[in-house]
Amino acid sequence: MRIAGLPGMILLIAGTMAASADPIVLRDMGSFYVGGRTVTLSGVSAREVQLPGGQVQRVDHNGTYAVEQMYVQYALPQDRRGKFPLLMWHGGGLTGVSYETTPDGREGWFNMFVRKGWDVYVSDAVERGRAGWAMPEVFAGEPVFTDEQTPWVNFRFGEASAWSPDPHARRPFAGSQFPFDAYANLLKEIVPRWLTTNAAIVRAYLDLIDKVCPCVLLVHSQSGTFGFQAAAQRPDKIKALVVIEGTLRGDATTVAALKNVPIAVIYGDNIDKSRNFSEQHASNVKMAAAVKAAGGSIDIIDLPEMGIKGNSHMMMMDKNNGEVANVIEDWLAAKRLVE
Amino acid sequence: MRIAGLPGMILLIAGTMAASADPIVLRDMGSFYVGGRTVTLSGVSAREVQLPGGQVQRVDHNGTYAVEQMYVQYALPQDRRGKFPLLMWHGGGLTGVSYETTPDGREGWFNMFVRKGWDVYVSDAVERGRAGWAMPEVFAGEPVFTDEQTPWVNFRFGEASAWSPDPHARRPFAGSQFPFDAYANLLKEIVPRWLTTNAAIVRAYLDLIDKVCPCVLLVHSQSGTFGFQAAAQRPDKIKALVVIEGTLRGDATTVAALKNVPIAVIYGDNIDKSRNFSEQHASNVKMAAAVKAAGGSIDIIDLPEMGIKGNSHMMMMDKNNGEVANVIEDWLAAKRLVE
Numbered sequence: 001m002r003i004a005g006l007p008g009m010i011l012l013i014a015g016t017m018a019a020s021a022d023p024i025v026l027r028d029m030g031s032f033y034v035g036g037r038t039v040t041l042s043g044v045s046a047r048e049v050q051l052p053g054g055q056v057q058r059v060d061h062n063g064t065y066a067v068e069q070m071y072v073q074y075a076l077p078q079d080r081r082g083k084f085p086l087l088m089w090h091g092g093g094l095t096g097v098s099y100e101t102t103p104d105g106r107e108g109w110f111n112m113f114v115r116k117g118w119d120v121y122v123s124d125a126v127e128r129g130r131a132g133w134a135m136p137e138v139f140a141g142e143p144v145f146t147d148e149q150t151p152w153v154n155f156r157f158g159e160a161s162a163w164s165p166d167p168h169a170r171r172p173f174a175g176s177q178f179p180f181d182a183y184a185n186l187l188k189e190i191v192p193r194w195l196t197t198n199a200a201i202v203r204a205y206l207d208l209i210d211k212v213c214p215c216v217l218l219v220h221s222q223s224g225t226f227g228f229q230a231a232a233q234r235p236d237k238i239k240a241l242v243v244i245e246g247t248l249r250g251d252a253t254t255v256a257a258l259k260n261v262p263i264a265v266i267y268g269d270n271i272d273k274s275r276n277f278s279e280q281h282a283s284n285v286k287m288a289a290a291v292k293a294a295g296g297s298i299d300i301i302d303l304p305e306m307g308i309k310g311n312s313h314m315m316m317m318d319k320n321n322g323e324v325a326n327v328i329e330d331w332l333a334a335k336r337l338v339e
Numbered sequence: 340m341r342i343a344g345l346p347g348m349i350l351l352i353a354g355t356m357a358a359s360a361d362p363i364v365l366r367d368m369g370s371f372y373v374g375g376r377t378v379t380l381s382g383v384s385a386r387e388v389q390l391p392g393g394q395v396q397r398v399d400h401n402g403t404y405a406v407e408q409m410y411v412q413y414a415l416p417q418d419r420r421g422k423f424p425l426l427m428w429h430g431g432g433l434t435g436v437s438y439e440t441t442p443d444g445r446e447g448w449f450n451m452f453v454r455k456g457w458d459v460y461v462s463d464a465v466e467r468g469r470a471g472w473a474m475p476e477v478f479a480g481e482p483v484f485t486d487e488q489t490p491w492v493n494f495r496f497g498e499a500s501a502w503s504p505d506p507h508a509r510r511p512f513a514g515s516q517f518p519f520d521a522y523a524n525l526l527k528e529i530v531p532r533w534l535t536t537n538a539a540i541v542r543a544y545l546d547l548i549d550k551v552c553p554c555v556l557l558v559h560s561q562s563g564t565f566g567f568q569a570a571a572q573r574p575d576k577i578k579a580l581v582v583i584e585g586t587l588r589g590d591a592t593t594v595a596a597l598k599n600v601p602i603a604v605i606y607g608d609n610i611d612k613s614r615n616f617s618e619q620h621a622s623n624v625k626m627a628a629a630v631k632a633a634g635g636s637i638d639i640i641d642l643p644e645m646g647i648k649g650n651s652h653m654m655m656m657d658k659n660n661g662e663v664a665n666v667i668e669d670w671l672a673a674k675r676l677v678e
Contacts, residue, residue, distance in 0.1 A: 023365060025364050071436070130435075
């Protein structure tokens with residue numbers, strides 16, 4: 001509806017919990033790169049590679065390149081309620097897409113938290129997605145490609161013995177909330193990863209923190225460790241740390257640094273059915289005790305104990321991802337991080 | 340501003356040409372994957388690779404993988420004025436980031452055309468960015484990495500002889516509109532590419548067209564050829580084709596198929612100073628004559644002839660990218676594609 005005489009003016013009349021049918025009103029959206037370094041390669045032997053059809057490709061890696069940068073995309077709501085920017089960091093082999101949309105096409109936490117009034121920054125870590133990746137002279141080792149069976153166990157969808165190449169014959173954990181009809185779409189968003197880039201990833205995350213924080217960090221899986229490390233190095237910049245099934249790895253110094261950073265560690269269902277996640281959970285319980293002993297604040301939130309059942313490791317994509325988002329939002333509100 | 344009693348209602352009072360200070364009001368934003376195939380590798384020799392620090396990586400590519408999918412991100416304005424979705428396809432070694440934001444942090448064509456009222460879909464083609472990429476058993480040949488000097492000539496920023504490793508000593512074409520202070524950021528958004536994936540890229544683009552079109556295609560550089568091919572294969576689905584300095588490559592059949600698709604080919608400045616672009620321009624002029632002879636509609640728009648000077652091959656990032664966007668919008672309006 002346009003009303004003459006009031007050009008450029010917006011009257012926004014909306015409830016605080018915008019539903020997915022309501023418009024998303026942004027004061028800005030965009031992206032940028034952060035971090036990385038310039039590397040000059042010289043003296044690398046050039047080679048010729050035979051291509052199909054008889055063409056020859058000359059491969060020459062000598063030159064100066066931008067490497068180890070990180071990609072960051074943001075959406076900033078007009079009606080801001082979160083007191084600080086909310087940074088969402090993805091897990092191993094994944095990109096910011098984890099948070100954008102679910103494999104079955106519902107809204108992800110990116111949209112949900114923008115609708116809740118948070119300035120959301122989703123990133124593709126060094127080596128992943130739009131961050132790009134570097135040649136073997138820079139990235140040691142080889143890229144790891146993820147086959148279709150690996151997420152079944154690693155993302156805690158079902159017992160290893162309950163996997164089948166036939167989608168109809170797979171038997172997920174009873175009551176699992178993952179949208180298995182769209183399992184093929186989950187596979188499409190998994191990208192190659194390296195085993196040797198952790199230090200570069202953390203450097204770029206610190207650059208991001210220095211650029212956009214103070215902030216709230218929401219980390220998942222592999223980035224749990226990165227988030228815990230980064231928070232320990234920039235404790236004054238991190239107003240809260242939300243860890244979705246990630247490992248809190250650190251020493252007494254790390255723990256002491258975090259005493260003023262409220263931390264929530266969130267776990268889904270069927271942890272006891274996975275040796276990896278049982279061990280991670282037990283280790284985090286110990287780390288939580290150490291953080292508390294140092295005067296810190298840390299809550300380990302087991303969703304099933306709140307009556308929220310069936311969540312996998314990919315809870316930001318699960319059918320009840322909105323319910324889990326509300327648990328996070330409520331915790332952030334309890335920490336007085338919501339206006 | 341909230342007004343009690345009218346929950347969920349939006350009164351939008353804005354001019355038709357929203358400026359960058361105005362909010363962006365979306366009825367939806369999100370992403371999805373399209374295309375690709377499942378491949379099963381067996382009988383591939385597993386290897387062990389030595390990592391720095393003494394760790395050993397076991398490399399085993401046997402298994403079933405999702406490959407050759409494409410990533411698509413969209414923003415759909417509440418106040419829609421473009422009659423059809425607008426698909427923006429990037430050039431070689433690039434991703435959808437080309438259109439999002441400029442290297443110096445201004446708004447890109449993604450935001451600009453959303454503000455103009457177009458449903459915009461930006462993609463990362465097969466092998467690029469969030470689309471992921473596949474192992475050597477699937478992608479023949481080796482990835483090509485782009486060094487810092489290559490865009491200088493390929494993107495027509497200056498004479499090859501005017502390049503210097505020292506940013507302050509580089510001499511761009513007089514009056515160039517590219518934001519050279521942010522050249523380092525341009526390098527960060529260039530990703531590895533392959534020379535052998537064109538067929539897979541086109542297949543995924545056709546899958547995208549089948550999913551979201553009828554539409555308007557805006558293509559750049561390498562994707563000029565892809566867009567011209569795709570339009571020839573789905574002429575009923577393509578309501579207009581805007582080619583930013585891309586090659587129109589086809590035969591009499593291609594040309595005949597396109598007689599009902601309005602085409603604009605847009606060129607920046609200093610074409611005569613580049614042998615590659617001079618040849619491409621001359622070739623496109625011939626192809627345009629063939630399209631017209633077959634009854635088609637094609638305009639070759641040389642921006643300098645309209646008084647718009649200094650544009651590089653990366654005109655969606657140039658300082659006057661808004662002016663170029665307006666040329667495109669005006670052409671689309673002339674083709675009656677704007678409400």
